[in-house]
Amino acid sequence: xxxxxxxxxAAACAIVLAAPAAQAEERVCRGSxxxxxxxxxRVPDRATCSLDGxxxxxxxxxxxxxxxxxxAVRVVGNxxxxxxxxxxxxxxxxxxxSVQIVQGAIGRVxxxxxxxxxxxxxxxxxxxxxxxxxxxxxQAFQNTGGVEIRGNRVDGNLQCxxxxxxxVGQYNVVDGNKEDQCAKL
Numbered sequence: 001x002x003x004x005x006x007x008x009x010a011a012a013c014a015i016v017l018a019a020p021a022a023q024a025e026e027r028v029c030r031g032s033x034x035x036x037x038x039x040x041x042r043v044p045d046r047a048t049c050s051l052d053g054x055x056x057x058x059x060x061x062x063x064x065x066x067x068x069x070x071x072a073v074r075v076v077g078n079x080x081x082x083x084x085x086x087x088x089x090x091x092x093x094x095x096x097x098s099v100q101i102v103q104g105a106i107g108r109v110x111x112x113x114x115x116x117x118x119x120x121x122x123x124x125x126x127x128x129x130x131x132x133x134x135x136x137x138x139q140a141f142q143n144t145g146g147v148e149i150r151g152n153r154v155d156g157n158l159q160c161x162x163x164x165x166x167x168v169g170q171y172n173v174v175d176g177n178k179e180d181q182c183a184k185l
Contacts (some may be wrong), residue, residue: 024058040077043068043084059097062087078116081107086125098136101127105145117156120147137176140167149185158182 024039029049033041040058043049043066051070059077062068067086070079070093078097081087084104089095089112098116101107105125109118109132117136120127120143128148129138137156140147140163147167149158157176160167169185172178178185 138182140182149182158185160185 026040026042027038029041029043029051030047032050032052033054035053037055037057041056041060043060043062045063046065048067051068051073053072054070056073056075056077060068060070060075060079062081062084064083065085067084068081069088071091073089073093075094076096079087079089079095079099081101082103084101086106087101087104088108089099090108090110093112095112095114095116098119099109099114100119101123102119102121104123107120107123107127108130110128110130111132113133115135118129118132118134118138120140122141123143123145125145126148127140127143127145129152130148131151133153135155138149138152138154138158140149140160142162144164146165147160147163149167149169149172151171152173154172154174154176158172158174158178159180160182161180163181166181167185172185
């Protein structure tokens with residue numbers, strides 16, 4: 001009897017140890033979310049999502065032609081957008097990773113703390129980084145709708161290339177280098 005119990009216990013342990021690790025849940029946002037906590041958040045194609053005081057323990061992904069307006073949010077990971085219509089992160093928000101907004105339209109990061117980098121790349125609408133603290137660099141490359149970089153505190157570099165028109169701004173405190181089109185900002 002004792003041997004059967006031992007074998008049964010060993011089999012149960014083997015099943016538990018072989019079970020796949022739990023994965024983070026992904027919350028799809030269409031509409032509004034308030035002061036709740038989610039693992040990862042996705043704004044699907046063509047959807048609009050408004051966040052107010054939301055905590056995201058992972059990453060926010062904004063898909064093609066989607067809109068995200070995030071106010072007073074806490075994001076442990078990144079905010080990533082590709083081909084998005086509009087991405088706004090503002091008003092006391094904190095991002096533990098980077099904000100990457102590429103190949104879309106409008107992008108704005110204002111009065112936010114970003115531990116990593118801010119990247120605006122190949123946007124055809126206006127992009128802006130305003131009064132934001134950045135632990136990494138701010139990079140603006142190949143944007144055609146206008147770039148404004150004003151009143152930021154940047155631990156890394158301020159890098160701007162091939163933007164038409166050239167970026168505008170002032171009052172940026174940069175610990176690294178101000179490069180190319182951003183040399184005088």
